[in-house]
Amino acid sequence: MSRVLVYVEHDGEAIRKGSRQALGVAASIGGAQVEALVIGKGAAGVAAKLGAYGVTKVHAVEYDGAYATGVWTGAAQSAAGDGDCLILASHTSFARDFAPRLGARLSCPQVSDIVELSGDLGGIEVKRPIFAGKAFETLKSEAGRLIVTLRPNAFAEPEAGGGGAPEINEIAVPEVPAALQTTVIEVLKPDTEEIDLTEADVIVSGGIGVGGPEGFDTLRPLQKTLGAALGSSRAAVLAGWISPDHQVGQTGKTVSPQLYIACGISGAIQHRAGMSSSKCIVAINKDPQAPIFEIADYGIVADLFKVVPAFNEAIAKIKAS
């Protein structure tokens, strides 16, 4: 039987979607003993919820500060222990930061940003996009200890329910030597609370076709109706119409929502790199030759300023019924 340790990210109360998906992957591994690692303020409360995901033991670190590489790496090292263990985490900014260092400490291999996983420890196979989704590689590892980070939204979210209270193993906040200490001096929050692109189910995205910063106002009502995140092309970012946080693509965010609606985006290869794994792609573009139509599932060839408001109204009607 293998031990699977899932790093569970949270906001003090709710479990992050990508972590719930990782818990689902853990539970799908036959006969695995699922454990979790929870770090941060409110860790104990989050730990108590994890029985419903099939977790039997939680390593909890009650910690008041901001994310710190040394603390996270040290806690994960304690939780992993000495024996065989498959360590799973959603490929978030935290995991991207500590997972490689954990690999060095545990002297075990790591693979990142995978979209499929099969097998069990000793014979795990994973699939992951390379060349920005222009190809997929399958990799196999026979290691008994392994770290795997999962692309957000590439895995289904499990049903939570039942399960007993997990055993809690409280871990003291690890000591970090001075030479390794990083200090967060300031947290810069965005002006508005936007839905995180990487975990969004629906993304409404705008490009040069929206015509200017105010063009995004045409997309906002639709974004709201759909409960979507707002994306953009790099050209719109470079034009200064929208902040870089919204950029989707090779040098922006990589997203795989259920529904991606590209409005006035031509579909350059670098843009497609960030969104081609979306389940359903809709393109609204007045140029029938725009390459975005090659990868879209549905398209409308027309002026987006005529389409989007009517589309929003129609969606609102469907949602209301």
Place this chain on the structure above:
Amino acid sequence: MKIVVTIKQTFTTEAKIAVDGGAISDKGIKQIVNPYDEFAVEQAIKIKESGGAEEVVVLTIGPERAGEALRQCLAMGADAAFRVWDDSLAAPGAWDVYATVLAGALEKMKPWELLLAGWVAVDDNAAIVVQRAAETLGIPQVLVVNKLDVGDGKVTAVREMDGYREVVEAPLPALVTADKALNTPRYPTLPNIMKAKRKPLTVWTLEDIGVTAGSAGFTRTGLALPPAKTGAKIVEGEPEEAAVALADLLHTEAKVI
């Protein structure tokens, strides 16, 4: 102060990917310095130009061809370049081995105070190797950085987190990885390209850096192109009518609304 920048040679982002004999074909493909690494090189040169460093050295793990990428960094303004290679490193999935090799080379290059790299390579998309090496070397890291100050024995950097940013300090020596808004990389001028040809480029074997590679944690068992899309179903009609029909299709056919 000496700055080391680790770089990787990658395909251009426009490259069309083809599979040939179970491997990605590099036939006819233009290779460049990984775009994020270019930001790291530019930043290092900027720090040197502003008097914050005496020397900028670039390091890569790569076959002979990767020497071209190093020459480009030298033409941008780096002072010296190092390339480590062994044919056993050609297999994919060997991030653990690469980290060991990189740590070995960086150990040999000591003393240096700042290690810069791109936050991810656009080809293998792993973002593992240099961070893993940093742990082995016992230095802190600040990743995905869009603003960087170096001075007083520390780095102060603005890093990208999911949905927010943080201003972070770390003592030197430290690793900082670059994101796209850090700077605008310069184009090498012709005189600098000529000059770069005379700058030192050292090639190391694994023996030279005292590293035995060991076996990789992963081996590649398959490679495939994404399934071809058949093209969009175009919803016809007046824009407003098409919009309503599209909403309906997404609800009843695609079932995504």
